[in-house]
Amino acid sequence: MPIKIALAGNPNSGKTTMFNHLTGSTQYVGNWPGVTVEKKEGRLKGDKDVIIQDLPGIYSLSPYTLEEVVSRNYLVNEMPDAIINIVDASNIERNLYLTTQLLEIGVPVVIALNMIDVVRKNGDVIDIKKLSEALGCEVVETAAVKGTGSKEVAAKAVVLASKGTKPSPRYKFSDTVEAALTEIENLVDSISNHRSRRFFAVKLFERDEKILEQLKLDENTINRIEEIISKVENELDDDSESIITNERYTCISQVVEKSVHKKNKSRLTTSDKIDLVLTNRWLALPIFAAIMFLVYYISITTVGGWATDWVNDVLFGEIIPPAVEGFLVSVGCADWLISLIVDGIVGGVGAVLGFLPQMIVLFFCLSILEDCGYMARIAFIMDRIFRKFGLSGKSFIPMLVATGCGVPGVMASRTIENESDRRITIMTTTFMPCSAKLPIIALIAGAMFRDSAWVAPSAYFVGIAAIIVSGIILKKFKGFIGDPAPFVMELPKYHLPSPKTVSIHMFDRAKSFVKKAGTVILLACVGVWFLSSFNWTLTMVDAENSILASLGKIIAPIFAPLGWGDWKSAVSTLNGLIAKENVVGTFGVLYGVEEVSENGAEVWAALQASYTQLAAYSFLIFNLLCAPCFAAIGAIRREMGNAKWTLIALGYQTGLAYAVSLIIYQFGMMFTGNFSVIFGTLAIILVAAFVYLLFKPVNKHEGLTRKAMAS
Amino acid sequence: MATFIIGAIVFGILALISINLYKNRKKGTTCGCGCEGCPSANRCK
Numbered sequence: 001m002p003i004k005i006a007l008a009g010n011p012n013s014g015k016t017t018m019f020n021h022l023t024g025s026t027q028y029v030g031n032w033p034g035v036t037v038e039k040k041e042g043r044l045k046g047d048k049d050v051i052i053q054d055l056p057g058i059y060s061l062s063p064y065t066l067e068e069v070v071s072r073n074y075l076v077n078e079m080p081d082a083i084i085n086i087v088d089a090s091n092i093e094r095n096l097y098l099t100t101q102l103l104e105i106g107v108p109v110v111i112a113l114n115m116i117d118v119v120r121k122n123g124d125v126i127d128i129k130k131l132s133e134a135l136g137c138e139v140v141e142t143a144a145v146k147g148t149g150s151k152e153v154a155a156k157a158v159v160l161a162s163k164g165t166k167p168s169p170r171y172k173f174s175d176t177v178e179a180a181l182t183e184i185e186n187l188v189d190s191i192s193n194h195r196s197r198r199f200f201a202v203k204l205f206e207r208d209e210k211i212l213e214q215l216k217l218d219e220n221t222i223n224r225i226e227e228i229i230s231k232v233e234n235e236l237d238d239d240s241e242s243i244i245t246n247e248r249y250t251c252i253s254q255v256v257e258k259s260v261h262k263k264n265k266s267r268l269t270t271s272d273k274i275d276l277v278l279t280n281r282w283l284a285l286p287i288f289a290a291i292m293f294l295v296y297y298i299s300i301t302t303v304g305g306w307a308t309d310w311v312n313d314v315l316f317g318e319i320i321p322p323a324v325e326g327f328l329v330s331v332g333c334a335d336w337l338i339s340l341i342v343d344g345i346v347g348g349v350g351a352v353l354g355f356l357p358q359m360i361v362l363f364f365c366l367s368i369l370e371d372c373g374y375m376a377r378i379a380f381i382m383d384r385i386f387r388k389f390g391l392s393g394k395s396f397i398p399m400l401v402a403t404g405c406g407v408p409g410v411m412a413s414r415t416i417e418n419e420s421d422r423r424i425t426i427m428t429t430t431f432m433p434c435s436a437k438l439p440i441i442a443l444i445a446g447a448m449f450r451d452s453a454w455v456a457p458s459a460y461f462v463g464i465a466a467i468i469v470s471g472i473i474l475k476k477f478k479g480f481i482g483d484p485a486p487f488v489m490e491l492p493k494y495h496l497p498s499p500k501t502v503s504i505h506m507f508d509r510a511k512s513f514v515k516k517a518g519t520v521i522l523l524a525c526v527g528v529w530f531l532s533s534f535n536w537t538l539t540m541v542d543a544e545n546s547i548l549a550s551l552g553k554i555i556a557p558i559f560a561p562l563g564w565g566d567w568k569s570a571v572s573t574l575n576g577l578i579a580k581e582n583v584v585g586t587f588g589v590l591y592g593v594e595e596v597s598e599n600g601a602e603v604w605a606a607l608q609a610s611y612t613q614l615a616a617y618s619f620l621i622f623n624l625l626c627a628p629c630f631a632a633i634g635a636i637r638r639e640m641g642n643a644k645w646t647l648i649a650l651g652y653q654t655g656l657a658y659a660v661s662l663i664i665y666q667f668g669m670m671f672t673g674n675f676s677v678i679f680g681t682l683a684i685i686l687v688a689a690f691v692y693l694l695f696k697p698v699n700k701h702e703g704l705t706r707k708a709m710a711s
Numbered sequence: 712m713a714t715f716i717i718g719a720i721v722f723g724i725l726a727l728i729s730i731n732l733y734k735n736r737k738k739g740t741t742c743g744c745g746c747e748g749c750p751s752a753n754r755c756k
Contacts, residue, residue, distance in 0.1 A: 331713040341721065519728050526725060 003050045003161045005154070008071060008102060009086035010095050011057030012376075012492050014114045014144035017501075018086060019054035021150045050158055053080065059094075061101045061199075063210050066415055075105055076196060081161035082108040084153055086144070089126060090118045090493065092260060096252045099135065103167045104202060106195035108160035109137045112153040116141040118493060123263035131259040136168035145498055166195075171251040177243060180232045181205060184225055190215055205229055206241045271373070271493040278374070279491075284381045291369070293457040299362035300442050300456035307357030308442060316350035336540055340529055344589055348525025351588025352517045352581045355439040360510050362438060366403060367505040371497035375400055376489070383487050385468065390475040390698075392487035395425040399432045399467060404509060406430040406632035410639055420480045424471055426639050427649040430628040431466040433459050435509060436516075436580035440623050443584050447607050448616035455617070459624055466625055466656065473693045474652075481698065516579060524575060524582045528589045543568075543590060561679040562622060562658070563615030563665040573622065579629050614672075618665040625657035659686050 007015045019025065023042030044050035055074060056067035063069045075083070085102050087095040092113075102109055111131075119126060132139040138156050142149030172178055184201040185191060191200040203211040204225055212222070229240050236243055278287055298304065321342055328338045369375050379400065383393025394416050402409025409429045416422040433441060437459075445455040474480045531548035535541045543549060552567025555574070559565050572586040591606040611619070627633065627650045637646045666676060666683035 328713075328717070331717070333717055334714040337714050337718055337721070341717075345721075519732055523725065523728060523732075 003082070003158060004053060004080040005044075005050060005082045005084060005157045005161060006053045006055055006075060006080040007084050007086060008055050008075065008098070009057060009112075009114075010059055010088060010091075010098060010490070011067075012490055013057065013086045013088040013095060014142075015054055015057060015086050017144040018084075018112065018114070018142070018150050018153075019052060021144060021147050022052050022154050044154060044158075047158070050154070052154070058098060060098055062206075063208070065417065075102070075107070076199065079105075079107060079195070081164075082110065082157040084110050084112050084157050086112045086114050086142075088115050089113045089141075090115050090122070091490070092126070093249075093252055093256055096135075096255065097248055100169075100171075100248045100251060101199070101202075103135065103137065103169050104196070104199040106166055106197070106199070108157070108163070108165050109167045110153055110157045110160060111135065111137060111139040112142045112144075112149065113139055114142045114144050117143040117146065117148070118495075122269070125261045127259045127261075131255065134170050134255040134258060136170055145501075171255060173244075173247040173251065176232055176235055177205075177247055180228050183228050187224055187228075188215065188217065188221060190217075202244060205232075206244055269493065271491075274494050275377070275491065279377050279380060281384075284377075285385075288378060288381060289461070291374070292460055295362065295365040295369070296457035296460055297453050299358050299365060300438075300445050301453055304358030304361035305442075305446060307361070308355055308446065311357055312351075312354035316346070316354050320350065321346050336533070339533060339540075340526065343533075344526050344529025345522060348528065348585040348589040349517050349522050352439055352521050352585045353514065355442045355584070356510060356513060358442045359435055359438050359513055360506060363404075363435070363506045363509045364502065367502040368497045370505075371501050373492040373494045376492055380489060380491060383489075386471065387484050389468070389472040390482065390484050391421055391424060391471045392484040393489065394487045395421055395471075398425055398429045402429045402432040402434055404435055406432075406434045406436075406628050407635045409434070410632060410635040413639060418482060418484075420482045421484065423640070423645065423649075424474050424480055426636055427474070427652055428467040428470045430632055430636075430653065431463045431470070431625055433463050433624055434580070434628075435513060436629065437624055439581050439584040440576075440620060443587070443607075444616050444620040448611060448613055455620075459620065462621060462660075463624060466660070469690070469694065470652075470656065473690075476693065476696055476698055513581075516581065520579050521581050521585050524578045525585045525589055528571075528575060528582075528586050532590055559622075561666070561676075561682070562661040563618045563669075564611065566610065568610070569619060573619075573626070576623055577627065577630055577633075579631075580623070583623055614665055614668040618661040618668075621664055622657045622661040625660060626654045627657075628653070659690075663687055 040054045055071040058068045140153040181201045191197045379393045379396045382396040398412035401412045413425040441459045449455040532543045532546045552571040556567045556570040575586045576583040
């Protein structure tokens with residue numbers, strides 16, 4: 001039987017970093033809560049008989065959040081052979097609260113006193129021996145980011161698991177509470193001999209409904225327990241849950257007093273000083289906007305742009321296509337096969353891969369912001385804004401995740417307890433430009449707005465604006481009304497980004513992009529090539545007379561009011577439903593790269609000739625905001641739990657995308673003196689409707705009435 | 712002959728990719744977005 005060791009600790013205490021170090025995996029590490037929603041497993045490096053399990057970060061074993069439920073169910077019901085409790089040594093008081101609960105489960109515990117390097121840097125001292133004695137379990141100093149102590153802590157956990165040594169804490173609750181807990185332990189037969197009897201007794205004392213349900217106690221026992229609790233509550237003049245919380249903190253204070261010596265208790269840390277500026281009420285948003293502008297400017301327009309220009313114009317323009325075509329012609333390949341390989345595969349996949357350098361630079365910048373601790377502040381900053389229209393900063397966390405991929409972003413909404421908030425978050429998360437949308441942004445910014453600094457960053461800000469506007473509007477509709485859920489978040493300390501973490505994040509993202517280009521995008525490009533090269537009688541024709549053109553021309557008029565009513569744009573947008581990169585891949589196949597590269601012109605010259613800048617920007621906005629790819633639609637379906645809400649979400653996203661693109665294009669046309677009576681008027685009506693919905697007062701009475709009826 | 716050999720290679724690769732994608736989707740190692748093995752893959756299921 002393999003030994004199972006669980007990693008448990010507060011959010012952002014370094015569990016996943018240690019998990020990666022112990023198992024050699026590269027699981028996603030983030031410094032905001034909710035990164036690990038479900039437990040993950042891996043085998044210990046060097047000892048395949050040991051399974052390490054990374055649990056979601058939790059502050060306690062109370063079943064208030066999904067993460068706490070997942071962790072508690074596993075620890076109490078499935079019982080690992082040992083627990084490695086990762087404690088953030090720089091926040092030891094708060095972290096020990098969970099420790100006191102873990103020690104009650106009856107499973108061997110080893111404490112990994114993590115971030116010990118930060119403690120030392122602050123000049124504080126923790127007496128490991130005294131701490132270990134007080135808690136009745138082994139304590140090992142670790143610095144998971146540097147990999148220090150991880151192996152030692154795992155080795156100790158393996159030894160304890162083999163021996164089955166239970167922790168024996170020295171601290172005790174007050175005599176009154178201890179007596180009540182002993183009485184409950186002895187009263188309930190099913191727990192009196194249980195390994196976790198102390199845990200069950202405390203939970204029964206706290207009137208934990210889930211434990212009461214699990215133990216299936218008879219009425220007499222429940223009444224007797226109630227008598228015991230009431231007696232203590234009367235004596236201590238407090239409710240049972242608060243009594244236990246106070247008892248725990250009293251014990252923790254005693255433990256900390258004996259073992260921790262702080263150099264300066266009231267001094268502001270460097271992180272606090274930085275936060276005075278970066279999370280300042282007035283400066284936070286402008287600083288955030290400036291940073292994101294810079295990130296997109298560097299990634300798309302300057303450093304990333306230069307590299308992409310070379311890949312697009314030279315590698316996939318002058319080198320690969322002529323070389324491949326030359327070879328195929330020389331060996332006497334049939335024309336259709338040459339066209340498939342050069343126009344379909346090299347043209348389509350090459351068009352997408354051309355944007356890899358920009359993606360690498362963007363993810364390098366985002367990884368730095370994330371790893372140094374700044375991105376976690378964004379959720380805190382956004383909480384202030386989101387709260388104004390009834391959402392909390394918790395809704396921004398899935399959106400941060402979605403900058404990588406919309407699928408995990410949608411999945412991350414699981415941590416939001418409030419159903420209406422969760423629905424709004426699911427509906428709006430994919431407005432954030434994910435990595436798959438980056439090639440579209442880069443293509444439009446690069447090909448249509450040469451040297452313009454604002455186009456790429458604007459895509460990010462349009463995404464955030466769409467989320468905020470949607471939040472305000474949706475909160476005024478039935479099914480979404482409600483007060484924001486409380487959002488508690490610990491801000492990690494700022495630190496220099498770890499080159500290893502930054503490079504892992506960056507290369508993982510690049511690897512998955514290349515992999516996607518070589519699988520889903522490749523197949524889709526071949527499909528586009530086939531449909532754009534043959535007519536209905538399967539004779540090879542030019543694209544204008546192809547199957548794809550005949551199908552595209554049916555749907556293209558729908559997009560004419562948005563400024564891009566040609567069939568190529570319409571089919572590219574539809575193809576984006578398979579994967580958003582396909583928009584660019586389809587352009588690559590349909591506009592071709594071979595001819596333009598031969599005469600030295602830029603690869604995307606043909607595209608530039610087909611669009612005005614206004615139409616191109618309208619196209620970009622529609623593709624940013626409309627229904628996401630099928631994988632993300634599947635995630636929305638799973639998280640919404642029914643087809644009706646999925647259709648509402650997709651309808652809202654596509655409707656909003658259409659409305660915003662229409663407004664941009666028609667207002668742009670108005671300013672250039674080309675007013676369309678029908679669509680221009682429609683755009684004005686839409687703007688008026690948006691303004692009305694934004695400023696319409698919330699009918700709280702309606703929400704309260706419905707809540708009362710529901711209860 | 713060249714058309715036959717190169718065509719077989721190209722279509723063989725395409726078939727292999729399709730089968731692998733289908734298998735991975737069925738096994739649940741990918742959400743279907745095509746980037747299985749990505750750092751977020753464990754959250755896609």
